[in-house]
Amino acid sequence: MPDSQPQPQQPRRPPAGEGGVPEAAALVLCGARLADGRTVDVRLSRGRIEAVGTAGSLTSPGARVDLAGYLLLPAPAEPHAHCDTALTADLGGPLSYAPEDIQRRTTEAALLHLGHGSTALRTHVRIGGVHGLRSLEAVLQARRALHGLADLAAVAVPRVLTGTAGADGLAMLRDAVAAGATVIGGCPDLDPDPTGHVEAVLAIAAEHGCAVDLHTDGADPARLARLAAMSGGLRQGVSIGPCGGLARLPHEVAARTADQLAAAGVTVVCLPQGDCGELTEQPPASAQGAPSGPSSQDVPDVPAVPAAPGSQAPHTAYTAPTTAHTAHTARGAHMGSQGQLCAPVRLLRAAGVPVAAGSGALRDTANPVGRGDPLEAAFLLASRGELRPAEAYDAVCGRARAAMGLPEVRVEAGFPAELLAVRGEGIAAVLSLAYSRIVVHQGRVVARTSAVREYCDSAVAVALDLPRQLRSNGGGGRDQGY
Numbered sequence: 001m002p003d004s005q006p007q008p009q010q011p012r013r014p015p016a017g018e019g020g021v022p023e024a025a026a027l028v029l030c031g032a033r034l035a036d037g038r039t040v041d042v043r044l045s046r047g048r049i050e051a052v053g054t055a056g057s058l059t060s061p062g063a064r065v066d067l068a069g070y071l072l073l074p075a076p077a078e079p080h081a082h083c084d085t086a087l088t089a090d091l092g093g094p095l096s097y098a099p100e101d102i103q104r105r106t107t108e109a110a111l112l113h114l115g116h117g118s119t120a121l122r123t124h125v126r127i128g129g130v131h132g133l134r135s136l137e138a139v140l141q142a143r144r145a146l147h148g149l150a151d152l153a154a155v156a157v158p159r160v161l162t163g164t165a166g167a168d169g170l171a172m173l174r175d176a177v178a179a180g181a182t183v184i185g186g187c188p189d190l191d192p193d194p195t196g197h198v199e200a201v202l203a204i205a206a207e208h209g210c211a212v213d214l215h216t217d218g219a220d221p222a223r224l225a226r227l228a229a230m231s232g233g234l235r236q237g238v239s240i241g242p243c244g245g246l247a248r249l250p251h252e253v254a255a256r257t258a259d260q261l262a263a264a265g266v267t268v269v270c271l272p273q274g275d276c277g278e279l280t281e282q283p284p285a286s287a288q289g290a291p292s293g294p295s296s297q298d299v300p301d302v303p304a305v306p307a308a309p310g311s312q313a314p315h316t317a318y319t320a321p322t323t324a325h326t327a328h329t330a331r332g333a334h335m336g337s338q339g340q341l342c343a344p345v346r347l348l349r350a351a352g353v354p355v356a357a358g359s360g361a362l363r364d365t366a367n368p369v370g371r372g373d374p375l376e377a378a379f380l381l382a383s384r385g386e387l388r389p390a391e392a393y394d395a396v397c398g399r400a401r402a403a404m405g406l407p408e409v410r411v412e413a414g415f416p417a418e419l420l421a422v423r424g425e426g427i428a429a430v431l432s433l434a435y436s437r438i439v440v441h442q443g444r445v446v447a448r449t450s451a452v453r454e455y456c457d458s459a460v461a462v463a464l465d466l467p468r469q470l471r472s473n474g475g476g477g478r479d480q481g482y
Helices: 101-115 134-146 163-179 194-208 221-231 244-248 251-264 323-329 331-335 346-350 372-381 388-396 397-404 429-433 459-464
Strands: 026-034 039-045 048-054 063-066 071-072 077-083 120-126 152-159 183-186 211-215 240-244 268-272 355-357 418-425 437-441 444-449
Touching: 026 418, 039 163, 063 183, 077 101, 077 240, 077 397, 101 120, 101 134, 101 251, 101 323, 101 372, 101 437, 120 211, 120 459, 134 152, 134 163, 134 331, 134 459, 152 163, 163 194, 183 331, 194 211, 194 221, 194 437, 244 251, 244 268, 268 397, 323 388, 346 355, 355 397, 372 429, 372 459, 388 429
Parallel strands: 026 063, 026 071, 077 120, 120 152, 152 183, 183 211, 211 240, 240 268, 268 355
Antiparallel strands: 026 039, 039 048, 071 418, 418 437, 437 444
């Protein structure tokens, strides 16, 4: 069956709404199941949810979309993407930094995320070096092209911000904000002076009224404690991730660190599929004049403590990481015993730390696979026992939106019409088998994915009433959407 009724032809283009995007006509989503089990109609108008009523109760002169068999949820958001380098794993030569290539990769990656349900993305973009602001400018051009389909925010990620080489990085970061970057990023683990790096990022963010999103492995609790102490006053918010190193700390140390992050209101963005590769680069050799690793005052006086049940931490005392450890100079080391750990989500949440989940790398040199699918990130959190299915979905939806400074979405009147319909009966089901999806952004359908599964015509298929392939003479059974 078609998922929606045919829409009447429009003789004229709809009037433009805010930002020049055609204003969405009223739209009714019919017969959708909500997470609480109710079956409802939802009417959308002017980019918001206008009404929610029992199935069959709402009317509209506009289009209607049949969502029978679909679960209707607030749309997820992607808090940690790398769109400018996405889809490059199979390149035969060096990565192209031509503006048109960066814009194309960014657009394609953003549309992949959108097709899976993310109507808002935060993409991290390296600035500085020989390429300057070239990547950022191309990403911002892609953002303008995607307006009305998806919201794309750019995080300017500088290299070194301290020592002799830091002056250029600081100037480049200010130029990035002037160019249109809305979030200040950074990689303190790669700077010869990590604390100075964080101080510089926070100062520029406060100066320009920007949020902060830092890449860190989180393996040094003293460094995280100082970051938390410095971050508490930033009104726009501070996020850090992927923080897989926290999972390698003794439970007592990790718990104390989590308490400090919670008190400062710092959000942790974990990457359930694995690290994104931002921490694999060493500082440039020219960045001298600052300590190359943690000093003796960085090493907390922590005795040997046993790991708590279920903890991934070893039964050893904490040892401050070396520069090679924190910078992950070789991808092999990063992918081995040191890498591929997700942040300790249960421990962080128990301490009151807001935890969001993202996708990270998408088929690039850091990860040759990847789907850019928020439901996959939620599935991994649930399948590993870190969170219940509903909590895992909240990590890629409500928590992710909050980390990105976006307004809350509920399937209730008055909230933004940012919605995802997935064929399935409940959250656990759609996390397990979520192929058919309908994505709504600003009150209009912007992406649709449909999947049909059939089985050959056999005695088993007939007995179990399975969807069967159509025979050439027109026989066969029904097909089943997923």
